[in-house]
Amino acid sequence: MxxxxxxxxxxxxxxxxxxxxxxxxxxxxxxxxxxxxxxxxxxxxxxxxxxxxxxxxxxxIIECQQCHSFSDDEVCPICLDPRRDDSVLCVVETAADVMAIEQSAGYRGRYFVLGGHLSPLDGINADDLNIDQLVNRVKATPVEELILATSTTVEGQTTAHFISEAVRRHVGKVTRIAQGIPMGGELEYLDSMTLSQALQNRS
Amino acid sequence: MxxxxxxxxxxxxxxxxxxxxxxxxxxxxxxxxxxxxxxxxxxxxxxxxxxxxxxxxxxxIIECQQCHSFSDDEVCPICLDPRRDDSVLCVVETAADVMAIEQSAGYRGRYFVLGGHLSPLDGINADDLNIDQLVNRVKATPVEELILATSTTVEGQTTAHFISEAVRRHVGKVTRIAQGIPMGGELEYLDSMTLSQALQNRS
The missing domain is CATH 1.10.8.420 (RecR Domain 1)
Known part of the structure; x- marks a missing residue:
């Protein structure tokens, strides 16, 4: 036994x-x-x-009333930080993504957390994400650039496209986080989708 | 950064x-x-x-007053269980060992937890373990067999030997948990100490 x-x-x-x-x-x-x-x-x-x-x-730990990330108070430390650049808004899926970008320390603008990605098969539609709040946010406080940093999965791409359409009239420009070969990546082991994207987006 | x-x-x-x-x-x-x-x-x-x-x-979670394993009350469920065989006492190093033996479900006697093994280099001497309590336990409640189930490391072996000397006069017989080849073990990958022990203890 x-x-x-x-x-x-x-x-x-x-x-x-x-x-x-x-x-x-x-x-x-x-x-x-x-x-x-x-x-x-x-x-x-x-x-x-x-x-x-x-x-x-x-x-x-509650949801920040401004960016919908995790917060101890009504508004999170990043939204309150006066040294942050108000003209750039980075749209991510989850609070975990905020943490990942903060740890890379290459970004000094504001964030907006969607709360997931569109996935009609799982029953997650636009109403289930903070998309209306995002549109209201950019209407109320104009931003010059909105960076779409949703994941590069099919759902993430769809979500990015959807948001891009929804906010286009209200922001200066909409950009998408770069897709390409990760640091230390060896070409021969990369999938062909990433490789063809990396070639297309060459600079 | x-x-x-x-x-x-x-x-x-x-x-x-x-x-x-x-x-x-x-x-x-x-x-x-x-x-x-x-x-x-x-x-x-x-x-x-x-x-x-x-x-x-x-x-x-406190220490059982009888066997020194973990317990919610003064005396643990195993010590209280009337269906257990009082004539056999299994001496182990930690409460984790009690759990491991219980999960193998091949033992129905009582336990005694030492609280570690002798290790003079780390400053752990006989006084730091529950050895006096063990001697008092077998003096007060006679047992026919005392099984030494300390680990088969040098410290575990020394501890087993030390206890064997300390309790020999008070118990019927003192036995040591068997050493040999573990289930599913392949001879060619076993260390030579285990192999020579397994040959010596053949039955």
Whole structure:
């Protein structure tokens, strides 16, 4: 007889901790057990600190009223930052994308988070994204350039095209994040779509 | 400029969550970010449940007064279980070992957790382990067989030998968990120590 899901491990509190840890992405039964034991064996203060941070984050992180990214307050630090360039607005799918672009540190304009991409097959239409809010945003506060930084999947491309049509009359110019060969990419291992795009967009 | 540890990511609450998640074993900066985003994007109730389970476990899981494994109450469910065989006592290093043996489901006796192994170089001597308690335990409640299931490292072997000497006068017999070739093991890839042990202990 081997371990079956649902069997008790050690104690009720331990079993529940293991079960709840499995909500984390990439964490299965064995990893969850290892995490629980690691915390219980001499990392209890850190475990309590994690519990508190989780609780605060789950209840306290809200959506920024301006850019719809994650925020502790009504308006996020990036929207409040006076050193940011108001004339450029970068449209991304999720708050994770904001974080990725911020970490590359090559951008000093503002952001706008759509909350996903158009995907009619999954039932995600224009009404489910913050597209109306985006149009209102560029109507109320004019921007010179709107950068479409949605992903380069079919859905991301469709979303970019849709938004481009919706805002074209209200902004100076609409640009699309560059597609091409990633840094360190070897030509022979790249897919032909990327390669043909990279050749077309040569500069 | 790329991301440096200590930089802010999105918001204070988010950054703190990412920082605290890194206490989990095998979780680095990127994985912690992914976990935090995963919970914030539509898994908030589960995140709150995890926070609660963590908090309860960190404060509520104590050491069983009898076997020194993890327990929710003064005495753990295994020590309380009347169907367990009182005549056999299995001595292990940690509560994780109890869990591993329980999951193999081949053992129905009692357990005793030492709390580690002897390691003079790391300053862990007999006084730092529950060895006195073990001797008192077998003096108070006689057992027919004491199984030494410490690990098969040098420290584990030394610990087993030390305990064997300490309890020999008080128990019927002292046995050592079998050493040999693991299930599915291929001879050519095994280390020579295991192989020579397996040959010596042939049955």
């Amino acid at each position: 081997v371990y079956k899901e649902g069997d008790g491990l050690l104690t009720e509190k331990f079993d529940n901790l293991v079960k709840q840890l499995r909500v984390l992405p990439g964490v299965g039964q064995k990893t969850a057990q290892r995490m629980a034991l690691h915390l219980l064996n001499g990392k209890r203060p850190q475990g309590s600190a994690l519990a508190q941070a989780l609780d605060i984050a789950m209840h306290g | 790329v991301y440096k540890e200590g930089d802010g990511l999105l918001t204070e609450k988010f950054d703190n969550l990412v920082k605290q998640l890194r206490v989990l074993p095998g979780v680095g900066q990127k994985t912690a970010q992914r976990m935090a985003l995963h919970l914030l994007n539509g898994k908030r109730p589960q995140g709150s449940a995890l926070a609660q389970a963590l908090d309860i476990a960190m404060h509520g």
